[in-house]
Amino acid sequence: MNSMPKRVRIPLALLSLTALTAACGGSDGGSGSATEEVTVWMYPVIGDPKANADYWESLEKAYEKKYPDAKLTIEQQPWDNRDEKLATAFSGGKGPDVVVLQPDQIPQYLANDALAPVDGAIKADKDKFLPTALDSLTHDGKAYAAPIYHTITTTLYNKKLLDQAGIKKPPATWDDIKAAAPKLKAEGLATLDYxxxxxxxxxxxxYPLLWQAGGKIFSxxxxxxxxxxxxxxxxxxxLTDLYEQGAIPKSTLTNVNVVADQALGKQQVAMGFTNSALxxxxxxxxxxKENVIVGAPLTGEKQAAFGVPGALGINADGNKEGxxxxxxxxxxxxxIESLGxxxxxxxxxxxxxxxxxxxYAKQLQDALSVVVPGESSPVARQLMGIxxxxxxxxxxxxxxxQEALDAAAGQADDLLARQR
Known part of the structure; x- marks a missing residue:
């Protein structure tokens, strides 16, 4: 899973070196004693490539100004095939000292003893992180990554299409969607992007629909x-009922979580339910702009939204102090503020x-109250392919x-059994 950062496209707010150098000290509380080079693998969390490069170059300078004896190298890595590349680097003893991780990646690296706890780095501020964020990064009482940003998704509606179908209130629940579908179909429109x-x-x-139904991925x-x-x-x-009725567009079978040049962007479908600021x-x-409505996360049996902390983990074989x-x-x-x-x-x-x-800031901030950052498992990534x-x-x-889910569950149970 790495689509969340791919969706971000916000103009760069340039890093304030003054603010950075005035920030609190390192884990030693002084000017820093980690003299060895620290290598960080960073991914394009800023959509504009030049802005992304400028930001992290500025941060390197700010860090080295605060810690004159340190050498920081932030290497830009692509999102594509990142798990494979990171696993290969860790197994070969050539991984970075610090890497950006998401919650569902951590178990697979813990299984190979590739990560060290980060508790020492955040001990003074541990109670200041969102509980859901830190909990999703914690295993056996130890935090294995420290959050530096948080993503969130929520509903996105096309007011023009809702008006065209005579729908005055954007569908906020599964039942609302079912009721809206025939009205939109009468106008030649689909209801839900997928x-x-x-x-x-x-x-x-x-997964967000599963959580909204009150379900879970794993026991x-x-x-x-x-x-x-x-x-x-x-x-x-x-899902299947909506697709059969034409309330989910046929193009859904080839869509890869993209809005532009797909049914939602082309105004062929009235709403999406896992959409980001991008x-x-x-x-x-x-x-x-007048046709864009951003709402709260959908409600089925319960309300839930997917969002995930982007966090920094430590290579167990790297420069831990640095x-x-x-x-x-x-x-x-x-x-945190500057990166945000x-x-x-x-x-x-x-x-x-x-x-x-x-x-849309308020809608996004409010959605954090029902955020689900995924469910951790060593087979989480493999399960998606199944x-x-x-x-x-x-x-x-x-x-x-039932047949489809049973077939996938059988394969998932086999994978899990091999982990024990």
Missing amino acids: SASNEATLNLNF EDGKSAAFNDDKGVAALTF DFGVAEKAWG AEQFINFMTQPDQ QATGFLSPRTDVTVPTDSP LAPEIQAAMTGKKSP
Whole structure:
């Protein structure tokens, strides 16, 4: 899963070196004693390539000004194939000292003893992070990554299309969507955008619906799949019924969590349910700002939204002292605020609110109250490759929802058994 950062496209708010150098000290509380080079693998969390490069170059200078004996190298890496590249680097003893991680990556690296805890770097501020963010990065009582930003998704509506169908209130629940579908179909329009390509991340399509149905991906003990229970079947049946009625566009089968040049961007479908700040900007350009409505996360049996902390983890075989110092630096309020302004992401700290002039800031901030940052498992990434084609099979009528989910659950249980 890495589509969230791909969606960000916010103009750069240049880093304030004055603010950075005035920030709190490292884990030693002084001017710093980590003299060895610290290497960081960073990914393009700022959509504009030049802005991304400028930001991290400025941060290197700010860090080395604060810690004159340190040498910081931030290497830009592509999102594509990042798991494979990082796993290869770790296994070969050539990985970075610090790397950006998301919650569902951590178990697979812990299984190989590739990560060291970050508790020492954040011990003074541990109670200032969003509980859901830090909890998702914690295993056996130890934090294995420290949050530096937080993503969130929510609903996006096309007012013009809703008006065309005579729908005065944007659909906020599953029942609302079902009621709106015939009205929109009468106008030649689909209701709900969805990405069912095998390459699309399930964090931005099926999993949020599963959580809204009250379901879970894995059992409480993590030893078996749970998505094929009655709640999972309800979520997939919701999808298959809408697809069969034409309320989900046919192009969904090839969409990979993209808005531009897809049904939602082309004004062929009235709403999306896992959309980010980048998508709002794309919609404004395509539809006109007056037709963009951003709402609260959808509600099925419960309300839930996908969002994830982007966090910094430490290579167990790397420069741990230097890594802790850098992570302490990056998790201070000034850096959290600056990075948030540059990326458009939210703050993972409860005592920091990123300044923004976005008209959708409140909706995004409010959505954090129902955020689900995924479910951690060593097989989380592999499971997506198993489950996605089964969901397609159900949507196209080749299997019933129960048959499709049972087939995927059987393979998932086999994977989990091999982890024990």
